[in-house]
Amino acid sequence: MSLSRKASEAGSRGQSDWREKLEERSRVHATDSCHDWGHVSRVRKLALQIGAAENADLEVLEAAALLHDMAYSKDRANHERLGAALAETELARAGFPATKIRSVAHVIRNHRFSKTPSEPLSLEAKILQDSDRLDAMGAVGIARCFIWTGQHGRHGLREGVDHFHEKLLKLKEGMNTRSARSLAQDRHQTMLGFLAQLEREEK
Ligand code: NI
Numbered sequence: 001m002s003l004s005r006k007a008s009e010a011g012s013r014g015q016s017d018w019r020e021k022l023e024e025r026s027r028v029h030a031t032d033s034c035h036d037w038g039h040v041s042r043v044r045k046l047a048l049q050i051g052a053a054e055n056a057d058l059e060v061l062e063a064a065a066l067l068h069d070m071a072y073s074k075d076r077a078n079h080e081r082l083g084a085a086l087a088e089t090e091l092a093r094a095g096f097p098a099t100k101i102r103s104v105a106h107v108i109r110n111h112r113f114s115k116t117p118s119e120p121l122s123l124e125a126k127i128l129q130d131s132d133r134l135d136a137m138g139a140v141g142i143a144r145c146f147i148w149t150g151q152h153g154r155h156g157l158r159e160g161v162d163h164f165h166e167k168l169l170k171l172k173e174g175m176n177t178r179s180a181r182s183l184a185q186d187r188h189q190t191m192l193g194f195l196a197q198l199e200r201e202e203k
Helices: 003-029 037-053 058-067 076-094 098-109 123-134 138-151 157-166 168-174 178-202
Strands: none
Touching: 003 037, 003 058, 003 076, 037 058, 037 123, 037 178, 058 076, 058 098, 058 123, 076 098, 098 123, 123 178, 138 157, 138 178, 157 168, 157 178, 168 178
């Protein structure tokens, strides 16, 4: 085997290494029922799909998707800032390319759509926002909505439905990228269909 082939195999092993390590860390931290490993892995898939279409840095996106909610259970109100700080340590430990660590932290710090960012967003940050928003829409969004409202002391069917009007039906308008806007259409229709059917069944 040639030296260069050995080097490239070692390189690809190194790459999958950081993925496995970050996955492992992410699973440990994903203890909230709405922000569990299922959410993290769906956001990762969406981010990679949108990122490929938008020519983004997929390594930065994947690492950020894996770690974006790692501080959620510790400090929900500030989980984006705490998460970004913790991620820098995790990334270095996992052997993630050092030159990209700050870009990942930027993405995590700015992933929340309910907070106005204080710095200009990178393409990757816009894509992670979109992916996180998409996971709050469609069939998954409907299921997560009722888990979330139940968790926050709003236990009835009506309270869940109110949350659609307060937030979920507005998400379609806030997408940053073209690819996400087109994915959002379908999910938005699914939510409208659900609400219409609910109304029929409740009459
Ligand atoms: Ni999230």
